Amino acid sequence: MNKYFRMQLTLILIAFSLAVSFVIAFFDYGKLKERVRIGHETEISLVEDKIVESLTTIDNVYNLMDYQIADEMKAYSDELLALYEKENDFERWDFQALKERFGMDIYVIDTRNQVVYSSFEPDIGLDFNKCCSAFSKLLNERRAGAEFSHDGLDLQQYNGEIKKFSYVPTPDNHYLLELGISLENHGIFEKFNFIKTMDTLKSRYESVNSIQIYNSEGFRFGETEAAKYDKEITPEMRPLLREAVLSGKVQKRVQSMGKHRVTYRYIPYNADEKRGISTQRVIEIIYNDAEFSGLLGQYRNEFIQQLMLILIGAISLSFLIARLVARPIHLAFHDSLTGLKNRVALEEEVHNRLEKKQRLLALMMVDLDNFKTINDSLGHGEGDRILQLAAKTIQEIVGEKNLTARIGGDEFVVIFSDVGAMEIRQLASKLIEKINESFDALGHIENLGVSISIGIAVATGDDRFESLYEKADRALYLSKENGKNQYTFYNGEQDNRMD
Structure with a gap:
C-alpha cells in the first residue's frame, strides 16, 4: 500500500x-464566557435593585410617618415667625437655646441665599448660589411666597448627615427660616438604613x-464625621x-486601572412622592471586572488544557483509524499486487476528465503477450513478479502526470491528457x-516470447469511458493480430487528425 496514501488519510482525519473538536470546544467556551458575563451583569443589577x-x-x-414631624416643624416655624415679629434682629436670638428647646437646628437664609445665622455653626456662610443652583432657585420661590414647606429625606451638606428640612418665609420676604432635624437617630432610619445596606x-x-x-446637586449621603467626609x-x-439627573437614564463610564x-x-x-429636589437622587456604583477576568482566565486555562488533550486524542485516534481503514480504502481504488489504480478508480478518473472536456484525452491499453506461458511454466509467483516489473516500467516511461492502472490479470491502461499524437x-x-x-535482462523468460502489445484511442466529443475503452481494445486486438510487440492507433476520424 502506498505510504503516502496512509499519510494523507491520517492528515485528513x-x-x-x-476541526470538529475545536468548533465544539470554542462553542462551549463561548457559552461559558457568556454565562460568566451574564452572571456578572446579574450581580450588578441585583446590587442596583437592592x-x-x-x-x-x-x-x-x-x-x-412624616406628617407628625412636619406638624412639629410647622408649629416651631410659627413660633419663629412670632419671635421675628417681636425681634427681627437675629443678633439678639439665642440659637443654641432654640435648638435645645425644639430639638432641631435653626438656619436663617437671606436674599443672597446665604446662611447668615444658624445653631449649626459650620453652615454659617454657606452660599447656595455657588454650590446648588437648582436648589437656590427653589429657595427664591419659597422666600417670595408665604407658606410653610417641608422636604423629604435630605442631607446636611457639611457632613452628609440624613436630615429633614422645613422652610417658612418671613412676612417681609427678606429671609427664609429653616429648621433641620436629624433622622439618623430615629428607629425608622435604623430599621431601614440604606447606608448599612x-x-x-x-462587603x-x-x-x-x-x-x-448623591443628591441632584452632587453632594453625597455618608459619614457624619467631617474629617472622614468627602462630600462632593x-x-x-x-x-x-x-446627565443622569436631566435625562432620567443610566449613565456609564469605563476606565482602565492596571490590568x-x-x-x-x-x-x-x-x-414616588416628590418634595422639592431632595427626593431626586443618583446612585453611584463603582465596580471592577477582577472577579470576572479571574474566572475567564481560569476557564481560559482549562480551555487550553482541554484543547491540548483534544489535540493529543485526535492525533492518536486519527493514527489508529488510519491504520485500521487505510488499507481497505486503498484497496478499494488500487491494485493490491502492483499498487496501481484499479478499474474503479480508472473509470472515475476518465469520467471526470471527459466532463471537464480536456483536450486530446487518450487511452492506451497495454497487454502482456504470452503471459499465460509464464504462469504455466514458472508458476504464479514468477508471474506476479513479471506483472510488478511491467507496472513499474510503465509508470517510469509514461510519468506520474499520466494515470496508470491495472484493470485485469495482465492488462494495464494509461490515460493521457493534453498530449499530442507524436508524443x-x-x-x-x-x-x-x-x-x-527488462524482460531480456531476466534471462529465464527469454525463450517464452513475453512482450507487450498496445492499443491507443483518442476520445471524441461523444465518447464515454466504455466507448473509449472499446476503441483502445480494438486497436490492441489489431496489434496482436499483426504480430504483437507493437502499438496501434484506433483507426477512426480522430486517428487521421492526429496522424
Whole structure:
C-alpha cells in the first residue's frame, strides 16, 4: 500500500477531528464566557435593585410617618415667625437655646441665599448660589411666597448627615427660616438604613468597589464625621451625574486601572412622592471586572488544557483509524499486487476528465503477450513478479502526470491528457523497447516470447469511458493480430487528425 496514501488519510482525519473538536470546544467556551458575563451583569443589577428598593422603602415609610414631624416643624416655624415679629434682629436670638428647646437646628437664609445665622455653626456662610443652583432657585420661590414647606429625606451638606428640612418665609420676604432635624437617630432610619445596606452589599460582592448616593446637586449621603467626609462627587464624574439627573437614564463610564477595568454607573432615582429636589437622587456604583477576568482566565486555562488533550486524542485516534481503514480504502481504488489504480478508480478518473472536456484525452491499453506461458511454466509467483516489473516500467516511461492502472490479470491502461499524437507514439515505442530490455535482462523468460502489445484511442466529443475503452481494445486486438510487440492507433476520424 502506498505510504503516502496512509499519510494523507491520517492528515485528513487529524484535520477533520481537530476541526470538529475545536468548533465544539470554542462553542462551549463561548457559552461559558457568556454565562460568566451574564452572571456578572446579574450581580450588578441585583446590587442596583437592592439599593433602589432600600431607598424606596425608607422614602415610603417616611411619607407615612412624616406628617407628625412636619406638624412639629410647622408649629416651631410659627413660633419663629412670632419671635421675628417681636425681634427681627437675629443678633439678639439665642440659637443654641432654640435648638435645645425644639430639638432641631435653626438656619436663617437671606436674599443672597446665604446662611447668615444658624445653631449649626459650620453652615454659617454657606452660599447656595455657588454650590446648588437648582436648589437656590427653589429657595427664591419659597422666600417670595408665604407658606410653610417641608422636604423629604435630605442631607446636611457639611457632613452628609440624613436630615429633614422645613422652610417658612418671613412676612417681609427678606429671609427664609429653616429648621433641620436629624433622622439618623430615629428607629425608622435604623430599621431601614440604606447606608448599612450599601455597606453590606459592598462587603458581600467582591466586584463592587463602592456604592454612594448623591443628591441632584452632587453632594453625597455618608459619614457624619467631617474629617472622614468627602462630600462632593469628583469633577470628572459630575457631568455623568448631571446627565443622569436631566435625562432620567443610566449613565456609564469605563476606565482602565492596571490590568483591570473599572466601571462607573450612575442610576437616577426619584421618590414616588416628590418634595422639592431632595427626593431626586443618583446612585453611584463603582465596580471592577477582577472577579470576572479571574474566572475567564481560569476557564481560559482549562480551555487550553482541554484543547491540548483534544489535540493529543485526535492525533492518536486519527493514527489508529488510519491504520485500521487505510488499507481497505486503498484497496478499494488500487491494485493490491502492483499498487496501481484499479478499474474503479480508472473509470472515475476518465469520467471526470471527459466532463471537464480536456483536450486530446487518450487511452492506451497495454497487454502482456504470452503471459499465460509464464504462469504455466514458472508458476504464479514468477508471474506476479513479471506483472510488478511491467507496472513499474510503465509508470517510469509514461510519468506520474499520466494515470496508470491495472484493470485485469495482465492488462494495464494509461490515460493521457493534453498530449499530442507524436508524443504518445514516442512513449509507446519507448515503452515497448524498455519492456523488452527488462524482460531480456531476466534471462529465464527469454525463450517464452513475453512482450507487450498496445492499443491507443483518442476520445471524441461523444465518447464515454466504455466507448473509449472499446476503441483502445480494438486497436490492441489489431496489434496482436499483426504480430504483437507493437502499438496501434484506433483507426477512426480522430486517428487521421492526429496522424
